Amino acid sequence: MTHRWRYLLERLIQAAVCVWGVSVIIFSITHFIGDPVQLLMPAEASQADRLAYQQSLGLDKSAFERYIIFFTHLMHGDLGQSYRFNTPVLELIWDKFPATIELAVAAIIFAIIVGVGSGILCAIRPNTWWDHFFEWFSLSGMAAPTFWVGIMLIMLFSVELRWLPTSGRSGMTSLVLPAITLGWYSTAVISRMTRSTLLETLDTDFIKTSVLKGTPSHIIIFKHCMKFMLPTLLTIISLQFVTLLAGAVITETIFSWPGIGRLLIQSAYGGDYPVVQGITVVCSIIFVVIQFSVDVAQFFLDPRIGQRQ
Amino acid sequence: MKTAMTPLLSVSNLQTHFKTPHGIVQAVNDVSFQLKKGEILGIVGESGSGKSVLAQSLMRVVPETNLCKASGEINFNGIDLMNLTPNQMREIRGASISMVTQNPSTSLNPVFTVQEQLLETLKFHPQDQIKNPRKRMLQLMTEVQLPNPELVAKRYPFQLSGGMKQRIAIAMALMCEPKLLIADEPTTALDVTIQAQLLELIKSIRNTHGTSIIVITHDLGVVAQLCDTVGVIYAGQLVEYNTVEEIFQNPRHPYTKALLDSNPVFGNKQSSLKAMKGQPPQLTKLGAGCSFADRCEQALPLCHHTPTDLIRLGEFYYHRCSVPTLDGVANL
Amino acid sequence: MTLKNLNLTQLKIQITWFVLMTFVTLGLFGTWLAPYDPTHQDLSQSLAPPFWHSGGSPAHLLGTAPLGQDILSGIMVGAQVSLLVSLCAVALSGLVGVVIGLIAGYLGGRVDTVCMRLADIQLSIPFILLAIVMIGAMGPKLSNVIFVIAVTNWVTYAKVVRTETMRLRERDFVKSARVSATPIGLILFKHILPNVINSIIVIATLDIGKVIIFESGLSFLGLSVQPPTPSWGAMLADGRKYISIAYWPSMFPGIAIFVVVLSVNFLGNFLRTQWDPQSKK
Numbered sequence: 069m070t071h072r073w074r075y076l077l078e079r080l081i082q083a084a085v086c087v088w089g090v091s092v093i094i095f096s097i098t099h100f101i102g103d104p105v106q107l108l109m110p111a112e113a114s115q116a117d118r119l120a121y122q123q124s125l126g127l128d129k130s131a132f133e134r135y136i137i138f139f140t141h142l143m144h145g146d147l148g149q150s151y152r153f154n155t156p157v158l159e160l161i162w163d164k165f166p167a168t169i170e171l172a173v174a175a176i177i178f179a180i181i182v183g184v185g186s187g188i189l190c191a192i193r194p195n196t197w198w199d200h201f202f203e204w205f206s207l208s209g210m211a212a213p214t215f216w217v218g219i220m221l222i223m224l225f226s227v228e229l230r231w232l233p234t235s236g237r238s239g240m241t242s243l244v245l246p247a248i249t250l251g252w253y254s255t256a257v258i259s260r261m262t263r264s265t266l267l268e269t270l271d272t273d274f275i276k277t278s279v280l281k282g283t284p285s286h287i288i289i290f291k292h293c294m295k296f297m298l299p300t301l302l303t304i305i306s307l308q309f310v311t312l313l314a315g316a317v318i319t320e321t322i323f324s325w326p327g328i329g330r331l332l333i334q335s336a337y338g339g340d341y342p343v344v345q346g347i348t349v350v351c352s353i354i355f356v357v358i359q360f361s362v363d364v365a366q367f368f369l370d371p372r373i374g375q376r377q
Numbered sequence: 378m379k380t381a382m383t384p385l386l387s388v389s390n391l392q393t394h395f396k397t398p399h400g401i402v403q404a405v406n407d408v409s410f411q412l413k414k415g416e417i418l419g420i421v422g423e424s425g426s427g428k429s430v431l432a433q434s435l436m437r438v439v440p441e442t443n444l445c446k447a448s449g450e451i452n453f454n455g456i457d458l459m460n461l462t463p464n465q466m467r468e469i470r471g472a473s474i475s476m477v478t479q480n481p482s483t484s485l486n487p488v489f490t491v492q493e494q495l496l497e498t499l500k501f502h503p504q505d506q507i508k509n510p511r512k513r514m515l516q517l518m519t520e521v522q523l524p525n526p527e528l529v530a531k532r533y534p535f536q537l538s539g540g541m542k543q544r545i546a547i548a549m550a551l552m553c554e555p556k557l558l559i560a561d562e563p564t565t566a567l568d569v570t571i572q573a574q575l576l577e578l579i580k581s582i583r584n585t586h587g588t589s590i591i592v593i594t595h596d597l598g599v600v601a602q603l604c605d606t607v608g609v610i611y612a613g614q615l616v617e618y619n620t621v622e623e624i625f626q627n628p629r630h631p632y633t634k635a636l637l638d639s640n641p642v643f644g645n646k647q648s649s650l651k652a653m654k655g656q657p658p659q660l661t662k663l664g665a666g667c668s669f670a671d672r673c674e675q676a677l678p679l680c681h682h683t684p685t686d687l688i689r690l691g692e693f694y695y696h697r698c699s700v701p702t703l704d705g706v707a708n709l
Numbered sequence: 710m711t712l713k714n715l716n717l718t719q720l721k722i723q724i725t726w727f728v729l730m731t732f733v734t735l736g737l738f739g740t741w742l743a744p745y746d747p748t749h750q751d752l753s754q755s756l757a758p759p760f761w762h763s764g765g766s767p768a769h770l771l772g773t774a775p776l777g778q779d780i781l782s783g784i785m786v787g788a789q790v791s792l793l794v795s796l797c798a799v800a801l802s803g804l805v806g807v808v809i810g811l812i813a814g815y816l817g818g819r820v821d822t823v824c825m826r827l828a829d830i831q832l833s834i835p836f837i838l839l840a841i842v843m844i845g846a847m848g849p850k851l852s853n854v855i856f857v858i859a860v861t862n863w864v865t866y867a868k869v870v871r872t873e874t875m876r877l878r879e880r881d882f883v884k885s886a887r888v889s890a891t892p893i894g895l896i897l898f899k900h901i902l903p904n905v906i907n908s909i910i911v912i913a914t915l916d917i918g919k920v921i922i923f924e925s926g927l928s929f930l931g932l933s934v935q936p937p938t939p940s941w942g943a944m945l946a947d948g949r950k951y952i953s954i955a956y957w958p959s960m961f962p963g964i965a966i967f968v969v970v971l972s973v974n975f976l977g978n979f980l981r982t983q984w985d986p987q988s989k990k
Contacts, residue, residue: 082829089830093839097846107846211971213922215929215942216963219949223960227953273483279438280478281498281549282471295488314835318926322949333930336841344845348838355833370488371533 076367083360090352095138098345099131107341147349148342152335157346161328167237168327171319172312174243175251179312180305183255187262188289194267202259209256214315218249218322235324242323250319254308261304262297269293299370306362310355384452385556385589386412391449393434400661401445404430406613408449410606411693412557417583417590419604419621421597421636425657427613428593432561435591436476437466454556472502475550479562481543485534491545492530498552507554517548520585521578540571544578551582558582559591564599576602597640601625606694609633612658612668617696629688629696631673667699675700721975728972735785736792743782745769748937751777756955772957774947780957783939784965790928790940791969794855795920801859803913806866807905811897813867814874821871828864836861836923844932854933858920865912873905907984914977918970925966941966 098107141147147157186206190199225245226234233242269275270293278292320329328347335343367373393405404427412418422428433439435451437458451458453474458466470476478484486494492514499510507513518526521544534542543563550558560579564572580603583590592603600607600621607624609617609632617630628634635653655672667673670680677700685697735742754777758765765772771780813824840857847853877883877900886896927933928942936943941962948958 082826085826086830086833089826090833093830093834094842097842207971207974208967211918211974212967213925213929213942213963213970215926215945216959216966219945219952219959219963223952223956273478273480274486276438277478277484277546277549278486280436280470280476281501282467282469283497283501284467287501292486292489296486310835314837317837317841318929321930332838332841336845336930336932341845344842348834348842351838352834355835359833372487372535 075373076364079360079363083356086356086359087353090349090356091139091142092135094345094349094352095135098341099134099138142349147346150335150340150343152338152340152343157342158350160331160343161347161350164326164328164331167325168313168316168320168329170237170243171246171250171316171325171327172309174247175312176254176305176309178247179251179254179258179308182251183258184262184301186255186259188266190259190263191266191270192289199263202263206256206260209252209259212252214249214253215318215322217252218245218319221245221249222322235322237325246319246323246325249322250312250315253315254312257308258301258304262301265297265300266293269296272296295369299366299373302362302366302369306358310358313351313355383413384411385414385416385454387450387452388435389450389452391431391434391451392446393430393439393444394446395443396445397443397661402660403613403663404660405434406663408608408610408613408615410608410615410618412589412591412606414556414589415583415587416606417580417592417604419600419607420591420593420610420615421595421600421607422610423595423657425660426610427660428595428610429561430613431610432476432559432591432593435559436470436474437461438470468502471498471550471555472504472553473555474557474559475553475555476559476561477543477546477550477563479565481539481546481566484546485542487533487535489533490530491532491534491537495530495545495549495552498549502553504553510552513552514548517551518545520582521545521548522574523548539567540575543567543571543575547575547578547582551586551588554586555588557589557591559593561593562595563592565594565596572599579603597636609636612660612663614668614697615695616669616698619690619694619696623690623694629690630669630698631675632669633696635672635674667697722979725972725975725979728968729976732788732969732972733792735788737789739785739788743779743785745779745782747778747783747786747939749778753777756951756958758955759957771961772955774944774958775951778939780944780961783944784941784962787939787941787944787962788965788969790851790934790938791921791924791966794851794858794924794933795917797855798858798862798920798924799913799916801855802862803866803909803916805859806863807870807902807909809863810867810870811874811901814871815878815893815897815901817875817878824867824871828867831861831864834861837926840923840927841930841932844927849932849935851934851938854924854927858923862916862920865916866909869908869912870905873908874901877901877904907980911977911981911984914980915974918973918977921966921970921973 145158147161149155150157150160153160186202190202193199222234222245225232232245236242266289274296275288275292278288283292316325316327317329317332319325320327321333324330328351332344332347335341335347388411389409391405391408392403395402395404406427408431410418420428420431430439434447435458437451439447447459449459453469458469461469485491492511495514495518496510499507499513514530515526518529523529523541523544529537529541529545534545537545543566547560547563563579564575567575576599579590579592582588590603592599594600604621607617607619607621608615609624609630611632617624617628617633619629624633625637628637635651638651639653653672658668658671664682665684666682667676667680667685670676673680680699683699685699687695687697689695751773754769754773756775757769757773757777759772760767760770762772769779769781771784773779774783809824809827813821836858839861840854843857843860844853847856874897883896883900886900924933925940925942925945928940929946931943931946933942934940944962945959948955948960948962952959
């Protein structure tokens with residue numbers, strides 16, 4: 069069985085390559101597409117400061133050496149200094165991160181419950197009124213831009229009905245609208261994919277065997293089908309989670325939610341490029357880690373993965 | 378081996394029809410037969426003849442889409458299965474009647490171990506007389522000739538060969554000591570050498586447990602080896618139903634005769650295979666007359682539009698034909 | 710039951726067709742068809758409601774924006790940006806992706822591994838972050854937006870084309886072309902490409918919707934075309950501050966995006982079911 073673990077090792081190496089690749093891309097954008105000094109220094113910086121910074125970045129050296137400097141700083145957690153707040157970028161990110169995580173987790177929970185739930189419902193009653201309703205619902209969900217959904221929800225629930233606050237992070241009620249807005253698109257995708265995967269699974273020979281064995285329906289769906297579908301669903305959900313974290317940018321802007329997304333936009337407007345760069349690097353690395361974690365989870369869930377067949 | 382006179386299973390006038398854009402498919406069209414305790418019945422027919430739908434109808438797992446008629450009587454141990462609620466029928470499946478299908482490579486759930494799947498059956502249908510499920514599982518696994526049952530039990534299906542998977546399927550079907558086992562083409566997907574072993578196994582199951590078995594197959598060799606009685610199915614109907622000796626030595630229906638003739642016999646010097654002329658009929662285009670008439674060598678003009686007579690041969694057996702024969706009495 | 714289904718599908722097809730035709734027409738000729746210049750500000754008409762409310766007038770059918778701009782005109786002219794960006798970006802990213810996919814799928818081995826790693830890396834960086842970084846470095850311009858989308862969106866095309874190419878590579882007609890020393894480019898172009906073109910078109914169609922949403926998201930954030938050029942996303946952003954008193958500046962541009970993307974998605978799904986016999990509903 070030991071050769072199966074080689075699969076995990078391969079995946080780990082791939083993840084490391086991704087992290088390295090991300091650093092190269094971000095580095096290239098900052099140093100080659102833009103003017104790094106201009107981007108990374110505040111507008112008021114003096115000429116002397118700029119020169120000093122140039123040296124510290126190693127701009128007088130070759131591209132390769134510059135990259136090494138960049139990468140070394142990255143590995144030490146030095147993502148530069150925000151000049152709006154005059155604090156290290158990493159500290160800022162660390163400070164705002166929990167808010168975004170809270171929002172993303174709430175959104176994905178919403179998306180899983182409603183998405184998987186409606187997907188199952190549609191699959192066990194295909195082509196009925198319910199099925200058609202949710203089909204329309206999902207298609208609409210995928211076509212509606214997040215920012216529009218958010219604004220519409222605010223208009224309905226905050227302005228008209230006054231049930232929920234319009235913005236800010238202040239307890240559970242303030243989490244509801246942002247979570248639904250953020251999770252809307254993912255709910256639609258998860259719903260459709262759950263439905264189609266479940267329909268396919270119900271059609272397999274082994275589920276027919278389950279029926280022939282006299283298995284109660286709830287066990288067929290929630291044990292036999294679900295365990296088989298889990299790897300697929302996990303992939304879909306993790307991909308959506310990744311999309312969510314990115315969509316948080318817009319949602320946090322609309323609801324003034326004090327997370328990384330809002331920090332990113334404010335920094336982009338305020339010309340605080342180090343923060344923008346830093347957030348991108350950190351988020352990308354997080355994604356790679358999440359992807360790898362999902363790979364590991366799949367490995368343990370599905371006994372066939374990693375087998376040399 | 379007829380141990381008791383009251384039949385365990387008595388099927389009368391079973392019909393399963395589907396509605397398709399091309400017309401109504403009479404997949405099972407007025408099928409009747411009986412099965413005693415410990416009897417092995419073979420249902421022989423070509424593909425498309427309706428054998429699998431017949432098996433599904435007996436288990437009442439016919440797909441509901443397009444189903445437009447499901448009638449008749451399936452009397453099992455005194456209860457008419459057609460009258461049962463879905464829940465009651467579910468309790469019978471896997472416990473009193475179980476089934477083995479023809480695709481061993483895909484019929485087991487790939488993400489559960491063998492023992493999980495075997496023990497489940499008893500979990501859903503606890504039997505008073507089986508006190509130790511695990512012991513029973515290992516016993517059955519040994520009986521179906523699985524090597525090293527303890528080890529195999531912990532494996533996943535994809536780690537096993539086709540023959541082993543089919544044995545597991547059989548063991549799974551036997552977990553609750555069913556009275557009736559339906560085997561739908563149990564050996565079709567397997568090597569010839571494994572086939573022979575599995576057929577012997579099926580026979581020994583009947584001998585050891587007294588289980589009645591219905592074997593569905595297209596292979597006359599299987600029938601000859603295993604069965605006590607045979608039903609020949611063509612276009613959804615049993616065109617001949619008799620003991621295995623009678624079927625092979627004295628076939629009545631032209632289709633049965635043609636089937637037997639088309640099987641090459643080792644040692645017989647034949648210049649060419651005797652094939653049946655024509656094609657099986659399209660099940661949407663069946664007329665009122667005999668469905669075999671177009672291919673029948675002794676067909677009369679009336680055969681094409683007159684419904685066939687049911688000619689009784691003994692207490693239960695019969696064949697369908699409009700052409701008068703020497704023995705048997707037409708059912709008026 | 711079947712008759713009703715047929716009518717519904719026909720209705721959907723006709724509505725989709727109508728919407729898409731309108732979108733393209735506006736995208737091309739919006740500037741001339743719009744009743745007003747959408748950038749024209751008239752503070753006396755600030756936040757006039759749509760004509761069916763009291764206070765509204767047929768002069769401004771869908772009402773006006775905070776600075777008095779006509780919303781209907783804004784929507785009509787804003788279609789230009791959406792159409793332009795989506796078509797160009799999809800075409801470019803499709804081109805890049807298909808080429809990479811063909812090469813990776815055909816040559817296999819190291820080349821393939823490199824391409825796939827590149828794809829993984831690309832997918833690790835969320836689009837919006839990359840877009841913000843790049844536009845932050847390059848400045849917010851229409852051409853930059855197209856460039857950013859083109860450079861980040863190629864992966865789906867590459868993956869699909871690669872899988873298909875690998876599958877087709879082993880088919881006899883390709884093998885015989887290789888044996889007869891046909892140059893690789895010709896093999897890819899003449900033998901393999903025609904077989905993948907259907908999948909590419911389906912993906913591209915669905916991508917158009919995705920890109921319209923991307924672009925409008927960027928312009929909502931102020932990172933796409935700058936005012937005074939009208940764009941749907943920017944209109945939504947403008948109207949956002951006033952949602953407690955006026956719903957129309959934000960709602961109607963959003964409806965425009967929604968309706969167009971829905972129709973494009975419907976077209977894409979329709980094409981997929983037509984061309985892929987395996988996709989069940």
